[in-house]
Amino acid sequence: MPLIELDNVSKTYNTTAVPIQAVKNVSLKIEKQEFTAIVGPSGSGKTTLLNLIGGLDKPTNGSVLVEGTDISTLKPDALIDFRLHHIGFVFQAYNLVPVFSARENVEFIMLLQKIPKAEREKRAIELLEAVGLGDRIDSRPSQLSGGEQQRVAVARALASRPNFVLADEPTANLSHAAESLLDMMNRLNRNYEMTFVFSTHDPRVIKRSRRVVTLEDGAVVSDVTTAA
């Protein structure tokens, strides 16, 4: 059974006078431990597709199955709970809680999972060390560079021990730090056997991806597995 399975998924936004079909009849299977890039120009539907996979949006048509569960049919609270336990998120703008330290940011998601304090602290420190921020655990987001904040965001995404991590344009706001972040994600993909699905139009990211799904106008135009 694939980890993620999209079956003929479409998403139409009716927020404007003219409905916008952001995703058109996408069918996609993603297996465990894949390192998949969803690529395409701006407005091609990358973020919408990730939102559908992550249960942040509901498809207009089709179904999204994660480990066999059709998440598009889950009730709001059940969906939040599903995300908490199964999906890790990394956002373009990092979106850390500004009043929390790096450690607290990583710990917070485990608190939502009701993991005991000692375990939370241990795991948060381990993860921050794994992303190379062992010496910055008590720094607040405002005291960290963009690259460092994105590393904390990755650590946070992994803290809940999800089945996969969705990263929306994780390197878009990074220049020099982009490659080291990718190296780190690649390492985590191998060491933690973690599945990564991310949207990007950054050629450096595309080059390092092992599978590249290309979208155009909301439809998949190519799906290529590379040797990267």
Next chain:
Amino acid sequence: MLLTLAWKNTWRNKKRSFIIILSIALGLWGSLLAGAVWMGWGESMVNTAIERDLSNIQIHKKGYTRNKEITNFIPRGFRILKETQHIPGVKAVSGRTLVEAMAASPTSTFGVKIVGIIPAQAKKVTNIHSLLRQGTYFRGRGRNPVIIGKKLADRLGLKLHSKIILSFQGMDGSLNYAACRIVGIYKTNSALFDQSNVFMKQPDLFRLLNSKPAIHEIAVRTESSRIMPKVFDALKTKYPGLAVQTWKELAPEVALISAAMESYTYIFLGLILFALLFGITNTMLMAVMKRVREIGVLIAIGMKRGKVFSMILLETVLLSITGGVAGIVTGGLSIAYFSHTGIDLSAFASGMETFGASTMVHPFLPLDMYIALLVMVVATAILSAVLPAWNAIHIQPSEAIRTY
């Protein structure tokens, strides 16, 4: 950690938080002080009335308050007076002989009540002796010495050592006249009391009445107001044939004003908090609006809407409690200070004297009122948080992350 997050969020915008905390603190400080002044004023009215003449409990012959005939004295009054003194919780007692009379001077006449007392006893029950403006409290010798109020002296155009003619009905129905010497002039906070009460020593009054010793009223002071109900019950049980009444029954208007002050204080505090409710709601709405993206992310990563609601609720409660505690502490300290020094309201003396209240008000607020206020603050905070928290839980994560 949710509490930590809420507390830290509270201080994200220090200026905003300080403004709302300051407004809550100032609102509560002002209303607490105003309430304490009202309560102090009410308390002062009660204390003044109790110390001046009411005392805590009074005993009369049944029906006396309806028919104040001179013959309506307490049967075996002096024995009961003696027994009452020994009831636990009783601090002092004073037997009073009350006679309706007409006071006359060469220029005017006025209806008064002669209060026959034993000065040594009365001193322990009332404070008239300490309110003398002129003269002494029955010191020295003289025929038929009396003490009158300043208002009566002014009305009759009398001075210290002037002669005053009192006419009254005797026990046998005969009309008696007595020339008395004014040995003291007192002034209380009640002009009404001052113009209608003339104090005379009981032996002199009995001689003038040409009657055997008799008392119409036993005034009882208890060791504290808390013990009053116990003493009242004991007296009521011991003397079922007599009318035993507390000051609240004897002067319901004073009791009513005292109770009204407490109600006014609660109403005033409620209004202040109601006004603050909108300020707090507005502040929290702004706080939520500024954090739409962040709240959206929290919901996206797995924070249930109930927890988001709790977080906003906690932030509001923490903000309000900080302001509330600051207001209550500063209010409490101000009340303690003014309670010690008193607030001089002599500028409004004539108005206050009509109500029989002291012009020096000692603000006072009972402890249970502080607790009730804290509960009111928390309730206001919870109410204020409902709309912002409701908005927060309806944030759509995908839209929040995309748009904001």
